[in-house]
Amino acid sequence: MSTTTSRGAETHGGDDGAMAAMPTFRYAVDILPKPGILDPQGRAVEGSLGHLGIAGVADVRVGRRVELSVTAPTEEQARATVERLAAELLANPLIEVHAIELLGAISPAGRGTGTR
């Protein structure tokens, strides 16, 4: 392209434009009870296995999975936001452990393809 316009990287629209020029990262936060912490939901699943006629299943742990999108200048900054969110809101650090997984990134030009 030899045109002088900059489609997809326009930043003259104020805050909205600045956000539009930043990539969006999709993360998963997996939260599980710490080893040794009682897991009543896991025991309930194990207790149901016999009724279903399922054998050979053990050590069931039940936790939560949170998926979210973060718009930030860099992946490091996006991950720092997710880490803060996980530690302060999503998980209880006394009884739970959490792990953060990057699922994907959407560049500014492709933002319209994000699924909700």
Add this chain to the structure above:
Amino acid sequence: MSTTTSRGAETHGGDDGAMAAMPTFRYAVDILPKPGILDPQGRAVEGSLGHLGIAGVADVRVGRRVELSVTAPTEEQARATVERLAAELLANPLIEVHAIELLGAISPAGRGTGTR
């Protein structure tokens, strides 16, 4: 195979011996609300972001993560058990989608190293 011994497939120990000779597979089942299905927990997380002073986070989905161990002769058979468990007990297929992830495998010789 031209040998007459069958190390690693020994089945003379009864049920216990048969189980001990089989590998154990660790899986995660991720269960999330279907796209378009109302997610009140996700909305609650989004509503808390302002109080925490966190910006740039969107499209929060809250689901469950179940980790479990399956002892079976092959990975295919172990996965079939997990698939049945996910569809019949862990997820509600009307409003939820699930994904199965293999986390690792423990061979019979290394069974003692499994973590609970």
